[in-house]
Amino acid sequence: MSKSFVEFYSKNDISPVSQDIVDLNKHFQRRESLFRSLGLLPSFIAGKSVLEFGPGSGHNALYMASLKPGRYELVDGNPKGVQETRGRLAAYSDSQVEVHQSLFEEFQTDAQFDLVWAEGCLPHQSEPLPLLDHISLFVARGGGYVVSTANGISYLSETLRRLFRDRFFTPSGDVHQQAQQLKPYMAPHLQHLRGMSRPVEDWLLDSIIQPLQYRKLLSIPEVIACLDNRFDVYGSSPRFLTDWRWYKDIVGENRGFNDRALESYYTSNLNLLDYRFDFSPHSHEFGKKLEELGSQSWDMMCRIEKGEESAWQELFLLLQELCAHVEKFAPETSEAIREAMTLLQSGHPDMELNHFPQWWGRGQQYLSLIRKND
Numbered sequence: 535m536s537k538s539f540v541e542f543y544s545k546n547d548i549s550p551v552s553q554d555i556v557d558l559n560k561h562f563q564r565r566e567s568l569f570r571s572l573g574l575l576p577s578f579i580a581g582k583s584v585l586e587f588g589p590g591s592g593h594n595a596l597y598m599a600s601l602k603p604g605r606y607e608l609v610d611g612n613p614k615g616v617q618e619t620r621g622r623l624a625a626y627s628d629s630q631v632e633v634h635q636s637l638f639e640e641f642q643t644d645a646q647f648d649l650v651w652a653e654g655c656l657p658h659q660s661e662p663l664p665l666l667d668h669i670s671l672f673v674a675r676g677g678g679y680v681v682s683t684a685n686g687i688s689y690l691s692e693t694l695r696r697l698f699r700d701r702f703f704t705p706s707g708d709v710h711q712q713a714q715q716l717k718p719y720m721a722p723h724l725q726h727l728r729g730m731s732r733p734v735e736d737w738l739l740d741s742i743i744q745p746l747q748y749r750k751l752l753s754i755p756e757v758i759a760c761l762d763n764r765f766d767v768y769g770s771s772p773r774f775l776t777d778w779r780w781y782k783d784i785v786g787e788n789r790g791f792n793d794r795a796l797e798s799y800y801t802s803n804l805n806l807l808d809y810r811f812d813f814s815p816h817s818h819e820f821g822k823k824l825e826e827l828g829s830q831s832w833d834m835m836c837r838i839e840k841g842e843e844s845a846w847q848e849l850f851l852l853l854q855e856l857c858a859h860v861e862k863f864a865p866e867t868s869e870a871i872r873e874a875m876t877l878l879q880s881g882h883p884d885m886e887l888n889h890f891p892q893w894w895g896r897g898q899q900y901l902s903l904i905r906k907n908d
């Protein structure tokens with residue numbers, strides 16, 4: 535049984551997933567922007583049934599609850615997160631809100647829902663695909679399924695920051711002390727991330743300190759391949775889908791939404807590598823190769839974190855290949871990756887950096903899908 539996240543969070547009695555909601559209007563605006571990008575009209579949620587997996591401490595759930603779904607059920611396995619989500623949603627006790635403490639794998643209900651939401655909780659599972667499939671069973675025919683994704687390209691900037699920790703720090707003390715040790719190095723990097731709405735310590739606990747060497751990412755092509763028979767891609771955040779077909783032409787058994795989504799994806803996935811730029815479309819082959827290099831970088835990080843020292847050398851060769859692959863289109867990104875490599879090779883965490891701190895990938899993406907009327 536997978537205990538990804540839940541084991542680490544409950545063992546340390548943490549739920550490192552808070553969001554800055556001091557300005558609630560701004561928080562709700564961010565959430566509304568996400569809904570728009572996914573093709574969801576906020577007003578259409580009223581009266582509908584919604585099932586959310588992994589709400590964390592319920593910061594994002596506040597927005598969903600404010601849209602007044604007819605029934606809103608949430609599932610999380612971390613006792614602290616469940617308690618905090620219940621507290622946060624208490625103001626909505628007049629509507630039908632229910633927070634279940636359960637592992638995703640063990641959650642069962644006879645009901646099916648108009649919208650099923652799994653945000654920030656499938657990538658970094660030890661086996662994300664069976665969970666993606668299990669959760670999909672709760673989506674009603676014609677209903678929506680929203681999942682977040684991450685892959686080796688979008689996560690490379692964070693993979694290299696994890697490797698910075700691996701290279702220069704030996705974990706000592708509890709997880710909070712480890713976070714304090716890393717903070718002076720990473721906080722200046724996070725200052726470059728526009729729109730960051732999480733506390734630095736939460737990000738450190740969740741993305742850098744949490745053991746991930748036995749975990750997997752979950753890419754957009756993997757989600758599509760897994761759900762292809764039963765779901766059509768509908769929207770995404772960031773928006774990368776284009777489909778110039780005349781709607782009158784989109785008929786028949788297989789209306790090709792998923793093929794179109796994959797084509798759009800592989801001709802634009804360079805954008806996942808660096809959030810600072812909007813890159814022009816590239817060839818499908820270029821995108822496939824990039825995807826492959828990204829996946830390998832995650833695998834190498836996992837091997838290094840399992841103690842395989844020889845994987846460092848393979849990683850440096852891979853990064854060189856990746857830089858050569860993207861250099862022409864993304865010279866600044868390539869420069870940042872090369873600087874990160876020099877840092878990891880230099881043996882000194884205090885090396886002066888001019889490019890790496892500014893570089894962040896488009897870490898997490900979202901896909902909305904519609905269950906077909908099978």
Ligand SMILES: C[S@@+](CC[C@H](N)C(=O)[O-])C[C@H]1O[C@@H](n2cnc3c(N)ncnc32)[C@H](O)[C@@H]1O
Pocket residue numbers: 536537538539540543551587588589590591594609610611612615636637638639653654655740
């Ligand atoms: C990183 S947090 C995401 C929180 C929130 N959705 C967000 O995006 O900010 C992942 C949440 O999913 C829960 N979770 C992950 N895997 C789980 C599993 N297999 N069963 C139950 N809960 C799980 C964790 O306890 C945690 O609250």
